[in-house]
Amino acid sequence: MPPYPTGSWIPVALSADLPAGTVMPAQSPAGPVALWRSRSGRASAFADRCPHRGMRLSHGFVRGETLSCIYHGWGYAQEGNCLRIPAHPALTPPDTIRVATQHVEDGDGVIWISAGETAAPPPRLDGVAPLRSMMVEANVAALEAAAGAKAAGGLLDHSNDGLTLRLLLAPDGEARTLMHVLVGEDANPTERIAASRAAETLRRAAERIRSGGAVQ
Numbered sequence: 737m738p739p740y741p742t743g744s745w746i747p748v749a750l751s752a753d754l755p756a757g758t759v760m761p762a763q764s765p766a767g768p769v770a771l772w773r774s775r776s777g778r779a780s781a782f783a784d785r786c787p788h789r790g791m792r793l794s795h796g797f798v799r800g801e802t803l804s805c806i807y808h809g810w811g812y813a814q815e816g817n818c819l820r821i822p823a824h825p826a827l828t829p830p831d832t833i834r835v836a837t838q839h840v841e842d843g844d845g846v847i848w849i850s851a852g853e854t855a856a857p858p859p860r861l862d863g864v865a866p867l868r869s870m871m872v873e874a875n876v877a878a879l880e881a882a883a884g885a886k887a888a889g890g891l892l893d894h895s896n897d898g899l900t901l902r903l904l905l906a907p908d909g910e911a912r913t914l915m916h917v918l919v920g921e922d923a924n925p926t927e928r929i930a931a932s933r934a935a936e937t938l939r940r941a942a943e944r945i946r947s948g949g950a951v952q
């Protein structure tokens with residue numbers, strides 16, 4: 737991801753895409769993370785590297801309120817400290833064994849990770865509801881060109897056939913963008929389908945621009 741101003745919030749996933757008891761990979765300002773939700777519903781983000789031998793924790797599994805590594809089963813609490821080493825069941829792991837954690841907020845249907853310390857909560861998304869996410873193989877500039885509009889505060893408004901979409905953008909490196917599609921919270925199923933199609937059309941247009949094609 738590009739450098740984000742300290743204190744800003746990055747929309748790394750939709751809440752609905754991370755059910756209780758699951759883990760998924762995501763990109764944060766500090767690098768790859770294992771984004772996981774405990775059985776009780778709390779979302780957490782760990783650096784995606786097990787402190788034991790470096791296995792990706794996003795390949796692990798959730799057990800109650802802990803995330804366990806798939807390799808040797810070390811289990812980590814939401815605060816990042818190791819709670820359990822299966823090969824040494826009588827051992828209380830020293831507090832020095834811990835995985836780096838990041839600040840996560842789960843609000844308005846979006847999971848946010850902050851870039852460094854932050855004093856303010858994530859932005860509110862009043863009047864809209866998340867519909868779906870998609871990875872666009874193009875940067876924000878190409879999406880803006882395809883939409884004929886400029887993003888402001890990470891939000892790009894796009895009108896298509898009388899339908900207005902709000903697109904929440906999270907750059908992923910120099911050439912990709914994670915795009916969350918938001919629709920009016922009272923949108924009916926037909927409007928939701930139309931919004932999803934419009935977002936797909938915009939994605940394809942941005943990817944054509946990125947590969948040297950023209951806007952159509």
Ligand code: FES
Pocket residue numbers: 786787788789790791805806807808809810
């Ligand atoms: S690499 Fe994770 S427990 Fe061994």
